Amino acid sequence: MAFVLFGVMTIVFFISHVVPADPVAAMLGGQAPPELIEEVRAKWNLDKPVYQQYLIYIWRLIHGDLGTAISTGQPVAEDLLLYFPATFELATMATVLSVLLGISLGVISAVKRGRLADHFSRVLALSGISMPVFWLGLLMLLLFYYLLGWLPGAGQLPYYMSRPPRVTGLILIDSLISGRFDAFTSALRHMVMPALVLSFYGVAAISRITRSSMLDVLQEEYINTARAKGLREMAVITKHALKNAMLPVSTIAGITYGRLLEGSVITETIFAWPGLGRYATNAFLSVDFPAVVGSTMLIALLYAVTNLIVDISYAYLNPKIRYA
Amino acid sequence: MRDKRFFVGIGLLLLAIGGLAQTPKDVLIIGMSHEPIIDFAPARVYEFEGAFVLEQVYDQLVNFIGGEEAFTKIEPGLAQSWEVSEDGLTWTFHLRQDAKFHSGNPVTADAVVFSFRRSLERHEPPIWILEQFVPEKDTIQKVDDFTVAVTTNQPLGEMLMAAVLGYQGICSILDPAVVEAHATPDDPYAARWLAEHDAGSGPYILKEWRKRDRIVLEAFPDYWRGTPPIRQVIIKDIPDPTAQKLALERGDIDIAWNLLPEMIADLKGKPGIQIVETPSWYFHYAAMNLGYKPFSDVRVRQAVRYAIDYDAITEGLMAGAAVKCHTIVPVGMFGHLDLLYHQDVEKARELMRQAGYENGFEVELLTRTDPPYPDIAAQIKQDLKQINIEVKVTAMMYSQLLKLYRAQQHQMVLVRWGVDYADPSAQAAPFAHCRTAGPEAEIKQIAWRNMYCPSGVTDWVEQAAGERDSRKRELLYKAIQAVVLEEGPYVILHNPLIQIATRDVVKGLEVPPMWYYTELLSVSKE
DSSP states (O other), rough: HHHOOOHHHHHHHHHHHHHOOHHHHHHHTTOOHHHHHHHHHHHTTTTTTTTHHHHHHHHHHHHTTOOOOOTTSSSSHHHHHHHHHHHHHHHHHHHHHHHHHHHHHHHHHHHHSSSSHHHHHHHHHHHHHOHHHHHHHHHIIIIOOOOOOSSSSSSSSOOTEEEEEEESOHHHHHHHTTOHHHHHHHHHHHHHHHHHHHHHHHEEEEHHHHHHHHHHHHHHHHHHHHHHHHHHHHIIIEEEEEEEHHHHHHHHHHHHHHHHHHOOOHHHHHHHOHHHHHHHHHHHHHOOOOHHHHHHHHHHHHHHHHHHHHHHHHHHHHHHHHTT | HHHHHOOOOHHHHHHHHHOOOOOOOTTEEEEOOOTTOOOTTTOOOOOOOHHHHHHHHHHOOOEEESTTTTTGEEEEEGGGEEOTTTSSSSEEHHHHHHHHOOOOBBOOHHHHHHHHHHHHHOOOGGGGGTTTTOOOOGGEEETTEEEEEEEEEEOOHHHHHHHHHOOOOHHOOOOOHHHTTTTTBBBBOHHHHHHSSSOOOEEEEEEEETTTTTTEEEEOOTTTTTOOSOOOOEEOOOHHHHHHHHHHTTTTTTTEOOOHHHHHHTTTTTTTTTEEEEEEEEEEEEEEOSSSSSSSSSSHHHHHHHHHHHHOOOOOTTOOOOOEEEESOTSSSSTOOOOOOHHHHHHHHHHHHHHOOOEEEEEEEEEETTTHHHHHHHHHHHHTTTTEEEEEEEEEEEHHHHHHHHTTOOEEEEEEESSSSSTTHHHHHHHHHOOOTTTTOOSSSSSHHOOOHHHHHHHHHHHHHHHOOOHHHHHHHHHHHHHHHHSSEEEEEEEEEEEEEEEETOOOOOOOOGGGGGGGGGGGEO
């Protein structure tokens, strides 16, 4: 894993340095006098050749220093710690929703194949995959916040409510730690819409995969055996069929989770979510090398970890893999 | 038909269930994008949003208040009066004696000297605004406990002095005791602490800052201009304009700061909403590089200016959310010259013929990728085609474009410019001062980048900055604008409007042309 991260770091470092754009120009705008620009370039070591900048970066990295972000003036590690928890919380919530809704829909449409429920879940899946997130997000905001007033609007908490003291950075956990139950329920309500929006794609993919995988499994002879020995249909589906149909589902769920952990700039912007997606995108747009490399490494790490978890879950789902 | 009625009925029902929220009377909630904010450390802040917060929590020696006419007169700030020496170099400020910092300490001459020297020593990007006239720390001297003298390196017009010393980013006055209490050996000026706290004397206290979440300001009861009517201001990060608009319409926020022109048009006339508008002091402009042969002929530059359909751009593309302005000093600024070009394709063709370019030429126009630049560029392309100039539009990231523009490596650009401080010299120096287009130039600003070096105008620019007779000064700036408009390399288009939507319970919000000078002290709610 260390090699993967090192490789990613090196590639991103050089790519971001050959981009013909000037981070200092992005920071200071069009009006700053040239001497000042030179001064700032020197401060960020941007006046040195790229290979020297790379060596400086590696030297610092070995000492656990990801550098300082040009666009925020803060150490990159601190920035990532500040913005990642919000994304982590939302991504986890969205993945849980995707898995629960996706599997239920998939199972139902496999069992009720060709019936109304199957068609319904197909339409849902199709729209989930094809509907752009910004459109879905704005539509939900318009309906549930503006028109119906059932759910709160953008943000993690009501505008007037102060945040619980930061311990983990996860707003739900921090609210519980500080005993702020008002903040907990508000934060949960604020999370519903963005989590639903983010889960839509996952629900679509997981329900489709579950359906086809379930259909395959339901053809197997041991299912007939299970039915023949008089098991209730519910037990046949959940105990015998579903567990065996889960293998491809866990792959998709893992990929979905990895993808969500990068943060989604669009959802985070619409719902004013202080997450990694907005931070990383802002870093890319302002050619903020240290922040770009730091966020990319974090994302690579997250992918590696979620892949590992998926591999482990394979072993649980299919004991044959354990001995392979 | 029946279906339609059904849906309207459902819609109304949903609206009724939805209801309308209302914020408390003594709390003002502003929706604003926090994206550009870095922190609130005086001497470093260069972003509009950051300067806007400093405006509320700090005071400067002099002040500008009000809306559109804000920068036409200088108001006393922490200095209640000032005078200038015979040679025009030394400004003496008499401080008011009833002003207090949030800590309770009095605002004294020591604090003023400390604050200016701190800015000069920290030497962060915006320092050039002060440093160009006050380069040395020792030129800021305490005379007595409530009197300070600032000596400049050249005589300055009063407006120019005020524009520079009124700039929040660099010239805010800090409480030395508070700064020293939070200083550490590696951070002697407490920049880290000041990034999220304040040491000011302004009407509001910076109470809380959660990045990408909210900024909370609390009224300072002992403020020398009186306690602010609003007890608490919450500036909530809502980056998406649509989400801001919905929150305003729902009544969850009182002010929406970043709405798009079409949203403002939609909100106009809606019950419960009002719009505050001011022409801003930034403009969209195209510039022609005289280093590109065809543009070295003044007749070609004039032909380009005559060929452009200004109405189509300002009225059409900008949807009327801009006022035309073709001179380098924007509408509403001291010395603005109200002179406009009008499209005249025949005249443009004639000028091209005289210059020997009736068959035209090709030119590459660099511009940004974000709206409205690609649309304006397309209009320019279409307009210039009529005089046989074949424009190739290349849109790129702004940081990429600036690199080329700064190195004079463009043929033509379409970008924007924002006024740095409230005086025409902030425009004349970059756009009309250039002694040589070579690398040895002293000021490498817009005129230099476009290799436009008018020696006579450059003399006027230097003379105007120090001219103390305000009538003569105004005439000088008008002359500079007239010449630059006639022979310069610019096609200045318009000043976009700043458009801010508020609930109608919000009273007293006045937005000046540089919006970050907006004072929340005058704002109240019914």
